[in-house]
Amino acid sequence: MVGAGGIGCELIKTLVLSGFRHIHAVDMDTIETSNLNRQFLFRRHHVGRSKAAVAAEAVLAMRPDVSVVSDQSDITGPHADVDFFRSFSVVLSGLDNLRARRHVNRMCLAAKTPLVESGTAGYLGQVSVHLGEGRTECFECQPKPLPKTFPVCTIRSTPDKPIHCIVWAKEVLFPRLFARQVPGYEEDDDVAEGGAGIETGDVDEHGETGRAHGKASKSSASIYAPLVDETPSQYAARVFDQVFGADVARLEVLARAAWEAGGAPRRALAPLFLDSLAGVRDQVKKAGTRQTRNADERSGSLSARRELDVADAHAVWSVEQAAAVFLLGLELFLSRRAEEVGQLSFDKDDELAMDVVAAAANLRAASFGIPQLSRFEVQGMAGNIVHAIATTNATVAGLIVLEATKIIAAGGETRGNPAGQPTKPSASSPLNATHTTFVRADVSNNKLLTPMASPPPNPTCAVCGKAMLELRVDPDVFTVGDLVEKVLKSQLAMLSPTIEAEDFLYEEGEGLEADEVAFYKLCLRKTLREVPGTNAAYRVLELSDQQQQLSARMYVHLEEGFRSEDKTYEFVGGKLEQPLGKPEEPVEREKEEEVRGQEPASSSDIVVEEEDGEEHDSGDDLVVVSSTMEDLAGPNAEPMGGKRELDEAPDENERKRARA
Template sequence: MASQQQLCVIEGAKVLMVGAGGIGCELLKTLALSGFTNIHIIDMDTIEVSNLNRQFLFRKSHVGQSKAKVARDAVLRFRPQISITPYHANVKDSDFNVDFFKQFNVVLNGLDNLDARRHVNRLCLAADVPLVESGTTGFLGQVTVHVKGKTECYECQPKPTPKTYPVCTITSTPSKFVHCIVWAKDLLFAKMFGDKNQDNDLNVRSGDASSSSEHAEDVFERRKDEDIEQYGRRIYDHVFGYNIEVALSNEETWKNRNRPKPIYYRDILPEEQSQQNGNVDKICATDDPSSVSAMISLGLKNAQDVWSLIENSRIFLEALKLFFAKREKEIGNLSFDKDDQLAVEFVTAAANIRAASFGIPLHSLFEAKGIAGNIVHAVATTNAIIAGLIVIEAIKVLQSDTKNYRMTYCLEHPSRKMLLMPVEPFEPNKSCYVCSETPLTLEVNTQRSKLRDFVDKIVKAKLGMNFPLVMHGAALLYEVGDDLEEDMVANYAANLEKVLSELPSPVTGGTMLTVEDLQQEFSCTINIKHREEFDEEKEPDGMLLSGWTQASPVVKNEKAPIGNGGSTSNALPAVQLDAEDDDELEVLPVGTDTVPAGKKRKLAGSSNATTSGTSSVADETRNHKTQEVLDDDDDDVVMLGDGNSDSSKKRKLL
């Protein structure tokens, strides 16, 4: 039970929750039970069936409704006297500005993506409101406290960036199933059903990138009066047969690799050559386009089964046909969605056929869906535990009980007897570009890169800005906003297409740029350094941002055990828990061990820092060479040398 003093701060507090998903449902319940009376909650999502196994405030009848609103109604049933204000909106909307954030005593995050977390972090810093941040994956979870000036901000320790694959691995030389998934989803699916104007590398082959691109445009276009079955087979033969033949013709590629085998329709399904019956209408009794399924049409029931090449080929053709027969209106606007059954079927089948071609083991739809959708493993219990810990920290924050703030890890395997391991928070990182004023450095070829590259790849993608403004001294090079004059908009649009050194106020080596986001009230300085050459594979952006340590994803597990339930302890990143939920996550690299925030720094200076691919942070802690146990006969206090001579930065294990 809370003390009188605690009850007092609890009752008087105005709390903002961001996210009403897995952690959010648990958190809202626990806040209400704990006596909080004024809670605002933002979530842009609507309820889906796969949420119901853990987001216990929702029922099947709620599918399609706003999470924030349904969660509010559900909690009011057992705590009708409290005030809960729901917003069915994106936290990045301009309504949720610094003034909005300032009205709260504490902000609690239950988010599922890095982007939104960074955004909220900046608004909390600008509004000077404490933030309690959280994340879970499977049985692992963590809660951290971020109070401006007192503890590190969410971005003080760099977060791993999304795993990207070299283009030619995807287009020509896949060696893992995930490569086939990326090809099927980002290239083939996008080409067939997505925006036709989008750049697409589907036909790019190492060696002759340009020569066939004209030709390729025609291939994917369905010809006038072309029979849908015929069209499907033509696509099939083109992507699994012809394209492989073309790739094979580049002998250099296959010197040290196994040669793929082209797959043609007539070889896989010869008996169906003449069959022309469109069984589309017969089988799909329903007119609801969202429930159209090739699996149902073909009588395949178990998503856990691994289909044969023949079955995959049938699914591929059937799914393609169903898209044109039942969902033609959407073609051209579709983007892959893991909750779109037909899209998952198409991608699974295409990835499997390609895998077969390259001698890579095939996977079930269930597994393929997990990889394609970057689905994060999620269970109710971890979310409940994490929500409890968030409330405990929130109450400390409301009491300004600074010395007792803790970041807590929820572990799958005990470490030093602990399943829940509290650790003293770090002090702010003095070189953090977000909460300190340390400038960044950008190496870039100023005579080749355009302002657009800089804005898209650095300002938006790396710095996470929403409404950026770029300044060179007093000269505005670029800005975004609703209230801009028309000539300014045109001016900025023109600037975007200009090479940096040819801008009205030229950006060259030695230039200092100021980048600002007015909504986040966040700005930073970037020193430009000119560099001629970049490694296409390692530095695909053609730019290199540095100044605060950028963590890179570390691939350790060779196979990708995603979707293979039960293997979580091997498959999951130790503590980088960017996502509770299953929604549009660009991050989690599949089957890789990500360097968790905090781990790198803690272990710096230790030679065996990255040897253990599977252990949790706690195990690392236990094994840590420089650990010293100060036995005061009352409580264990472990000082962890972090390789930093600044002793104030040592992390204490309590």
């Protein structure tokens, strides 16, 4: 059992009460306070302990006669090799991130161990069975949605949605303030958020160029670092005027200049300077002198909003209230948690960090004329939360156990014959009864559960099929390092990729000598043009990952000057997860959309550009293991509101759609 969170707690309890006697529970996480409302095996005194260990203790108290091994480790680690997966009769997954789910899928395929996958998102859920060996589709046979992220230029200069402001506060401002670095952002980007040639501090509160308030301009590196003899309150005020005042005023000057030069009209921006916000300084000063500070001053306990009496998480703060929360939050960090400053990372469960991010996001939104949100809403979006429903978790856990029971009952039929070929299940085999089941938010045919036979493999799947991946790149810019990090690891979820092409080899993993490691490190700098090949128009690369026992072939189109948005590469078809093959007919796509209905919140690490122009709350914390209705419903599910009962014979059109 992989994952001992929302689904995992229900699952391990149901397993032991259903007669399963030998369970190995894997989860690398520890228990947090925010888990307690739905992960019912945990109590407050368990906070900080291993989820797997506490879950095992809880079910052993229910059934002392069972064997439960708790394993607090990373399921993608080298210890969890093929032999590890091969040692189990079935793997039950309740994971909450796509990368780990892909890895488990590939290891189960390599080990020929059946996998039961699951996921929930609010009222929606699904359970699917993946037997491998050509029996059923694997987890990656159907395209999975990529995490949604946004272009840097939108986040920094042209936000127009609340999520843009939240991303900026969480991913840009917070690291600058408390980590003194911004991963993925070049240092010279900070010199002028609006563009090169205008130094920080060179725009006054009226938007005019010149020294702001008579102070010399400062470099980016010094803006967020406390000055010598600067008090926490002075630091907070200086940063406030710079970030929400001078920087926004500079962007307004540039936007105005662009409009006068014939650019698209844009709304006027509203810089915020502390002197223009009546009573904020006094409010912060008063809160700072109170003797009612939280008695418990551990890292996650201090709260600026409570000190300012704006503790209602569902209320939308005024600009003045947000400014006060931001200022006091910075003061508390510098005065009460100074030892952490310089190495902090954002945590949605850190009260003070969440206060600062929520306040900063709303101040940014106010400057750009964007609707402001409550702290509760900001926390949900910043923490990628889809709020969990315990009954959905319980339902899905029960469905997992039903499918696991069928697999266990089939015994050796799941392993194939000694020659390594799958054995065709007998007519009475429980394997013929495995289902993919969808938990619905609405009732259809008086049912909330919609089962369907486990779909066959997708012949174009790059993992279990014979597909060739295709990539378009600018060969003079795109490097082997880009291929490894941006494509193979980030989007294909490989762990230690190997690349072979004619007279070229790149390897990662254990067993390499020091000189080999140094040589391959140099290979990362090569452009795709420099990779040996007899044809100037393309390269054919053989890809493999020994740890995952995965291999694939990639056809790389070399197109000089190629650009897709602001990237120098693009997967053919637009998404790396899109299987190659003949596109579906429009009528079938309409049927598919009918199945999907309204999409729930999507999982997000905010790394990939937004394309659809719609705003979604993000979610993969809590219990989200499936992030869109496409994953939850699947392309072959019965359309919503369909009249045919599931045990009736499908018509010819449905057979064609299933084959597609």
